[in-house]
Amino acid sequence: MVRTERLTPARRRAARGLPPWWVLAAFLLPAVALYTLFIVYPLFSALQYSLYSWQGTQRTGFAGWDNFAHLFSGVYGDRLWRAFGHNLAFFGGTMLVQTTVGLAFAVLLRGTRTGRRFLQTAYVLPHLVSPIVVGYLWSLMLSPQFGAVNAALRAVGLDALARPWTGDPALALPTLILVNAWQWIGFPMLLFSAALAAIPPAYEEAARVDGASGWQAFRHVTLPLLVPAIGIVTVLTFIGNMNVLDLVYAMQGSQGAPAGATDVLGLLFYRTAFNNPDPGAIGQASALAVVMFVFIFGISIAATRVLRRGEARLR
Amino acid sequence: MTTTLRPAPAAPPPPVRRARRPSGLHVGDLAVRLLLWGYAVVALAPLTLMVVSSLRPEAELRADPLGLPTAPAFDNYARAWVDADFGGYFVNSLLVTTGAVVLGTAVSVLAAYVLGRYAFPGSELLLGYLIAGLMIPIRLGIVPVFYLFDSLGLLDSRLGLVLVYAASGVPFAVFILTAFFRQVPGELAEAARIDGAGEFRLFALVMLPQVRPALATVMLFQGIQLWNDFFFPLVLIRDSAKYTLPVGLTAFFTEYGLNQSLLYAGLVITTLPLVVLFLLATRQVVDGLTAGIGR
Numbered sequence: 001m002v003r004t005e006r007l008t009p010a011r012r013r014a015a016r017g018l019p020p021w022w023v024l025a026a027f028l029l030p031a032v033a034l035y036t037l038f039i040v041y042p043l044f045s046a047l048q049y050s051l052y053s054w055q056g057t058q059r060t061g062f063a064g065w066d067n068f069a070h071l072f073s074g075v076y077g078d079r080l081w082r083a084f085g086h087n088l089a090f091f092g093g094t095m096l097v098q099t100t101v102g103l104a105f106a107v108l109l110r111g112t113r114t115g116r117r118f119l120q121t122a123y124v125l126p127h128l129v130s131p132i133v134v135g136y137l138w139s140l141m142l143s144p145q146f147g148a149v150n151a152a153l154r155a156v157g158l159d160a161l162a163r164p165w166t167g168d169p170a171l172a173l174p175t176l177i178l179v180n181a182w183q184w185i186g187f188p189m190l191l192f193s194a195a196l197a198a199i200p201p202a203y204e205e206a207a208r209v210d211g212a213s214g215w216q217a218f219r220h221v222t223l224p225l226l227v228p229a230i231g232i233v234t235v236l237t238f239i240g241n242m243n244v245l246d247l248v249y250a251m252q253g254s255q256g257a258p259a260g261a262t263d264v265l266g267l268l269f270y271r272t273a274f275n276n277p278d279p280g281a282i283g284q285a286s287a288l289a290v291v292m293f294v295f296i297f298g299i300s301i302a303a304t305r306v307l308r309r310g311e312a313r314l315r
Numbered sequence: 316m317t318t319t320l321r322p323a324p325a326a327p328p329p330p331v332r333r334a335r336r337p338s339g340l341h342v343g344d345l346a347v348r349l350l351l352w353g354y355a356v357v358a359l360a361p362l363t364l365m366v367v368s369s370l371r372p373e374a375e376l377r378a379d380p381l382g383l384p385t386a387p388a389f390d391n392y393a394r395a396w397v398d399a400d401f402g403g404y405f406v407n408s409l410l411v412t413t414g415a416v417v418l419g420t421a422v423s424v425l426a427a428y429v430l431g432r433y434a435f436p437g438s439e440l441l442l443g444y445l446i447a448g449l450m451i452p453i454r455l456g457i458v459p460v461f462y463l464f465d466s467l468g469l470l471d472s473r474l475g476l477v478l479v480y481a482a483s484g485v486p487f488a489v490f491i492l493t494a495f496f497r498q499v500p501g502e503l504a505e506a507a508r509i510d511g512a513g514e515f516r517l518f519a520l521v522m523l524p525q526v527r528p529a530l531a532t533v534m535l536f537q538g539i540q541l542w543n544d545f546f547f548p549l550v551l552i553r554d555s556a557k558y559t560l561p562v563g564l565t566a567f568f569t570e571y572g573l574n575q576s577l578l579y580a581g582l583v584i585t586t587l588p589l590v591v592l593f594l595l596a597t598r599q600v601v602d603g604l605t606a607g608i609g610r
Contacts, residue, residue, distance in 0.1 A: 129590075
């Protein structure tokens with residue numbers, strides 16, 4: 001995904017006519033300055049904040065690992081692990097529903113000519129809508145009394161299936177996962193479509209000539225070639241789900257109702273940083289940010305490494 | 316591409332001359348088509364319901380959440396726009412999004428040009444530095460951003476949002492644009508040099524027009540993301556007169572939570588510009604979403 005290329009002949013040729021350093025600097029400086037000041041510097045500051053103890057916005061002294069220890073102990077520790085578990089469930093559920101269905105639709109759409117463009121547009125449209133809008137829209141539709149979902153179930157005689165979808169602690173998280181999948185399904189579908197388009201149809205045709213069924217040809221020829229794309233989708237889904245916040249905030253509020261059954265790391269971080277009576281909140285919120293950063297960025301980098309090695313083997 | 320997929324590999328290997336087989340006659344084909352169109356309904360029904368409900372008066376909506384509008388009630392929109400201040404949120408979103416997209420793309424295209432065309436000591440490293448942000452959850456820097464803004468007087472300001480948003484767009488824009496600048500043939504630059512063009516003229520008059528499609532993709536994709544963003548304005552903006560649409564919505568839902576038709580109108584106002592943009596530029600949006608795959 002993040003890929004820096006080696007010097008191509010064209011670039012080497014261009015290098016001979018390298019402009020003076022101040023011209024290069026003039027081109028590079030605005031982007032480097034903006035990005036460093038507002039993205040990189042804050043992330044490093046968070047690391048620094050996490051190592052100090054705080055009284056409100058006053059830094060009071062070096063704290064060592066205290067803020068981190070506090071994260072994993074007592075009530076806060078329980079909330080942290082619960083939120084982490086919900087994020088993992090979110091990731092697992094999303095992979096299971098959204099990625100498999102997205103892949104299936106991409107494959108089926110490849111073989112469809114009539115209305116393919118319309119179908120693709122229809123699947124992608126929810127992805128463009130703000131997660132906040134999606135959350136509020138679904139919370140209106142899932143409302144127990146006036147919601148369209150229960151009304152639709154009753155209309156077709158399935159009264160028994162009508163539920164307080166987002167109010168029942170056992171149902172709330174699975175409901176959120178499905179709503180999230182509804183919004184995101186077009187994304188893996190598009191990525192898989194692009195990857196499929198890059199695979200010459202002759203490969204599958206050759207397998208068919210050798211007597212493979214359609215499924216066998218897909219399973220043993222196309223699917224292995226899709227592994228890099230599946231890997232990229234997995235990494236992107238992971239990053240997205242570990243950061244999920246907007247949808248949950250809109251549907252279940254900043255506390256992850258009911259009774260924390262839908263609390264996720266993003267909400268916990270937001271509450272710790274900006275909705276916290278504890279005078280040491282800055283240190284603790286920063287420590288949580290550091291832990292999340294190391295976890296998310298670390299796993300993404302490691303996964304991308306493995307992927308690239310796998311990709312190299314395919315060539 | 317006429318591959319038909321069968322649900323199960325039960326039958327013996329089918330004959331292979333696929334191209335000659337008339338499509339649309341098989342049970343499998345029918346099932347596939349039913350599935351695909353069925354899911355299109357699932358994908359579109361909630362959005363349709365949103366639009367339809369926004370046109371119905373509250374009493375009707377309560378009596379029957381699934382009905383059609385009897386007489387379209389546009390006054391929901393008028394009330395949302397004026398009373399609930401969606402007009403103001405809309406203008407704020409427009410200002411912040413356009414400002415950030417223009418600034419972010421401008422600085423990125425300059426950097427991408429140099430990084431895509433020239434190799435100099437540290438150029439690879441610099442490129443890696445700029446695009447590392449693609450995999451970094453930048454939200455986690457929000458606490459320091461909050462205090463940085465506080466010290467710079469940018470808290471509760473739309474300019475502050477523009478700056479942090481523009482910076483957040485740099486990794487993606489540099490990533491895409493560098494790849495495009497690499498593909499521009501070197502002869503073009505050489506010809507311009509022989510004609511005596513300096514580096515800045517070469518960039519503006521020769522190179523920039525070459526990457527126009529990529530620029531459109533980058534700007535559109537950035538615009539969609541920023542228009543939808545919720546977290547930064549939630550934390551950095553306190554004055555409700557400066558709310559963007561997503562944050563305005565949360566205030567609106569707390570205040571008017573019992574008036575569903577008004578809420579639906581607010582949701583449509585927030586969503587409409589993106590849908591219009593998407594329908595006008597599907598190709599470009601798809602390119603943005605699939606950037607970096609299958610290349």
